[in-house]
Amino acid sequence: MIRFFESLGQSVIAILDYIGGLALLLWEALGYILAGGLRWSLAIYQMAFLGVNSIMIVLLTTTFAGMVISLQLAHVAVTYGVSNIVGGGVALAMARELGPMLTAVVVAGRAGSAITAEIGSMKVTEQIDALICMAVSPIKFLVCPRIVALVLMMPLLTLFSDMAGLVGGAFVADASAGIPQEVFYDSVRRMTELDDVVKGLGKSMIYGMQIALVSCQQGLQSGRGAAGVGQATTGSVVISMIIIFTTNYFLSAWLYPIN
Numbered sequence: 001m002i003r004f005f006e007s008l009g010q011s012v013i014a015i016l017d018y019i020g021g022l023a024l025l026l027w028e029a030l031g032y033i034l035a036g037g038l039r040w041s042l043a044i045y046q047m048a049f050l051g052v053n054s055i056m057i058v059l060l061t062t063t064f065a066g067m068v069i070s071l072q073l074a075h076v077a078v079t080y081g082v083s084n085i086v087g088g089g090v091a092l093a094m095a096r097e098l099g100p101m102l103t104a105v106v107v108a109g110r111a112g113s114a115i116t117a118e119i120g121s122m123k124v125t126e127q128i129d130a131l132i133c134m135a136v137s138p139i140k141f142l143v144c145p146r147i148v149a150l151v152l153m154m155p156l157l158t159l160f161s162d163m164a165g166l167v168g169g170a171f172v173a174d175a176s177a178g179i180p181q182e183v184f185y186d187s188v189r190r191m192t193e194l195d196d197v198v199k200g201l202g203k204s205m206i207y208g209m210q211i212a213l214v215s216c217q218q219g220l221q222s223g224r225g226a227a228g229v230g231q232a233t234t235g236s237v238v239i240s241m242i243i244i245f246t247t248n249y250f251l252s253a254w255l256y257p258i259n
Contacts, residue, residue, distance in 0.1 A: 018239075021221075022213050025139070029147055029213075032140045042145035050111040050146070051153025058106050058157050059164045065098050066090055066165025067172045074177035083177065087184035088191025090169035091162075095196045096256060099161040101248050103154065104207035108240035112215040115146055116236040119219025120229035128220070138220065147212040154208030155201040162197065199255045206251065207244055214240045 032038065070090050077083045119142055122128050128138050166188065173179040215236045222232035 018217075022217055025143065025217055026147075026209070026213055028139050029143050032137070032144050033148065037140050038144050038148060039141075042141075043148045046145045046149035047153050050107070050114070050149050051157060054107055054110050054157060055160060057110060058103050058161055061106050062094070062099060062102050062161035063164040063168040065102055065168075066094055067168040069093050069098070069165070070169030070172040071176055074173045074179055078177045078179075083179050084183055084187050085191065086173050086177075086179055087166075087170065087187030089187075090173075090184075091166060091188040091192040092196060094162045094165035094169075095192060095200045097200075097248070097252065099158050099165060100154075100200045100204040100207060101244065103158045103161045103204060104211065104244045105241060107150070107154065107157065107208070108211045108215075108244065109237055111150065112211045112236050112240050113233050115212070115215035116219040116222070116233045117229060119216060120222035120232045123220065123222055124224060124226075124229060143212075143216045143220075146216060147209060150208035150212040151205050152208075154204040158201055158204040159197075162200070203248070203251050203255070206247065210243050210247065211240050214243065 070086060073086045073089045074083070077086045077089075119128075122142075128142075131138050131141060166185075170181045170184045173184050174181055218232040218236035218239070222228045
């Protein structure tokens with residue numbers, strides 16, 4: 001029993017220590033960004049690498065997500081004679097939850113792992129030590145551009161995700177349940193408000209910041225050798241997904257309260 005509580009206490013301390021490290025990393029990065037130390041050329045390159053290059057896989061994932069939701073809603077709606085709410089249901093699900101969350105999961109898997117692998121490789125090859133020797137802060141040079149890039153690109157990717165989910169949902173509703181696309185999109189206009197979309201985009205910005213922080217932190221703390229970089233990369237994806245799903249619940253409970 002004593003060993004169980006010791007193990008539990010050590011786990012809690014490790015989690016709190018990791019969260020504290022993320023908070024300190026964010027604080028230092030914000031200090032450089034607000035002081036005008038951001039190199040926009042690096043940030044724009046990272047926006048292209050992390051954001052633009054992720055568009056196709058994001059669209060593919062969220063299109064099929066919208067199709068699945070529409071497939072399930074359409075059959076239930078037709079059974080109960082409420083087929084005129086299918087479009088609104090798909091739109092609300094994509095704008096509020098699936099658009100931001102699925103986009104964040106895909107970006108964490110693709111872009112987050114790339115960030116960790118790149119920074120971890122730089123640490124292994126002592127490039128980060130070389131930056132410090134040249135009086136260049138690794139936080140300013142490596143972390144800040146990636147945070148800004150993901151925070152700015154995540155809302156755009158999420159917006160594309162929402163639209164892809166609607167297009168896929170409209171196609172499936174028409175093909176599987178005979179719901180005309182005019183009825184589908186009319187339901188979207190009636191049931192969805194701009195506030196739903198804006199809040200979803202706001203959630204995506206938070207996810208982008210979390211992915212960047214976790215990925216950079218894992219890269220900076222990666223062990224020596226290829227095995228250390230691999231473990232750090234795997235850890236960055238797993239931790240990012242856990243944080244995304246956990247944060248999503250609290251954000252949804254706050255932004256969309258039950259009246």
